[in-house]
Amino acid sequence: MSTFHGLEMAKRALFAQQGALYTTGHNISNVNTSGYSRQRAEFVTTKPYPVPSRVQPHIAGQLGTGVKIGTVERVRDQFLDAQYRAETSKYSYWNTMSEALSRMEELINEPSENGLSRTMDQFWQSLQELATNPDNDGARAVVAERGLAVAETFNYLSKSLQAIQGDLKDQIEKGTVEKVNSLLDQIADVNDQIQKLEPHGYLPNDLYDDRDRLIDELSEIINIKVTYSKSSNSPNELEIADGLASIEIVDESGKSFDPPVKLIEAYDPDNQTDQEVNKLEIDFDDTGTLVSEVRVGSTTVFDDEHNDDMSILGSIGSFTALIEANGYVDEDGNAVGVYPEMLAELDKLAKEFAEAFNAVHSSGFDMNGDEGKEFFVRKDEFDGITAESITVASEILDDPNLIAAAVADKGSRNGENALELTKVFDNENIDGLGTSPRKFLTALVGQLGVDAQRANRMTGNTGILRDQVDHSRRSVSAVSLDEEISNLIKFQHAYNAAARNMTAVDELIDRVINQMGLVGR
8 A cells, every 4th residue: 555545545535526516516507507407426436455356465354545426427317208298299289279279269259249140140130121121222232231241251261261271381391390300400419429428438418418408399399209229339338328319209198100100210339320310291282281291201100091000190299289270181082170170161151151042032033123143152263152252243232222132922122032031040951051050150169169178278287297297307307506505515525624634644644754764863
C-alpha cells in the first residue's frame, strides 16, 4: 500500500462529491425544461486493497480505496411512459373529434334565429299568410323571398361545411403527415447519435430525454408502441443503457397489426442492418377531398379495399380523428365520415323537400290560371338538386304571381294549394326521408348534439386519465427543488468532510517527512 493511499482516497471522495454537486446543479438548471428527467449520480466503491491474486499480501480482510461515480443516470419509468402515450393518443383523438364537431355545431347553429329550422319556419308562415290572402302581392313576394332564404341557407351550410372539410384535409396533408415524417426523421437522428455513444460505455441522458419528448409528440398523432434494443454487441455498453428505439403503429387496444407496421426499425447489431424509417404517405380520391389510401413506407394501412384488421382507422390519435372527421372512401366506394355524412344528409333533405314541394306546387295554379311550375330548381352548373345547388326558379322570383297558390276547381284566386304546400313540412310519407322534413332536420341536429356531447365527455374523461398518468410520471422524473436543495447540502457536507480528511492525511505525511529522523542530532 502506498504511503499516499490516504491522499488518493480523499481525492477520490472530493471528485465524487464534486461530480454529484454538478449533477444536482444540472437538475436545478433544468427545473423548467420541458421533457427533462432528473439525473442521479450513483456512487460505487473503488476496487479494494489487496485485490485477490496469487501474490496478494496475507492480511485479514481488505482495505477500501475510496469512491467514484459509477454512472450518472436519469430517473425514468418506461412503463409510465407507455401508459402516458396510450392515454395521450386517446385524449388527442377525442379532443380532435370534439373540435371538428364543435365547428359543425357553430355552423349549423341550432336552435337560433338564423338557423335552417327557423328559416324554414318563416317560409311556412309566409305560405300560411298566402293561403289567407292569395290576392296579396306582398304576401306572394314574401313567399318567394322566404323560399329563396331557405335555398340560400342550404347553400351556405353546404359551402361552409365543404370549406371546413377542406381545412381538415389541409390539416391532414400539410400539418399532420408532414409533422409525423419530421418527427420520425428527428427520432432517427437521435437514435444514430445514441448508437455512436452507448458502445463506449456512455449514458447519453439528455439525448434520451430529447428522444422521449419527440416520441411523446408522435403519440399525440398516432397510437404507437415503442420497443428498445441494444446499440451494439460491445462489452463496454452498459446494461442500464436505454438502447435504440423502434416504433410501430398499434390498434386502439395497443395490439400490433399483423404484420407489424413499423415507423422506425432500429439498427440491428447482430445482422448489421441499417436503421429503417418508413414515412407516412396519404392519397385522396378524384374529388381531392376524401382519403383513399394511407401508406407507411411500402405497407398500405388503409385503402378503399382495406381489411379492417389492418387499417389505421382501427387505431387512435389525432390523425385517425382527422380522417374520420374529414371523410374517407370505404370498401363499397361510399363517402364515410362526420362531414361527408352531414353533407349527404343535407343534400337528401334539400332534394326530398324540394321534390315534394314541387310536386304539390305543380298541381296548383298561379294567378294567371296556368299550372304551377317547379318552385325549387337547381343552379345551372349542377346536375341535380342538392344543398349546394338548390335555388328558387328565377321566373318566380321575377314574378311572384307565378306561385301556384290556387286549386283548379275554385278559380285562380283561392289559396287552398298554398295551404297544401304548408303540409309538405310535416308530411311523414316522403319516402326518401322516412319522416317529415321538420322531424328529419330535428333528428339530424339532435344526433349532432349527441355526438358532440359524447366527444366532449370523452375528451374530459381521457384528459383526466392522461393528467393522472402524467402526474405519476412527473412524480418519478420531474425535478423537485426541495429534494435538490437537500442534495446540495448533503454533498456539500460530504465534500467538506473529504477535504478535512485530506488535511488530516496531509498532517500525517508531514509528520513522517519533516518531523521524523532527528534522533542523534
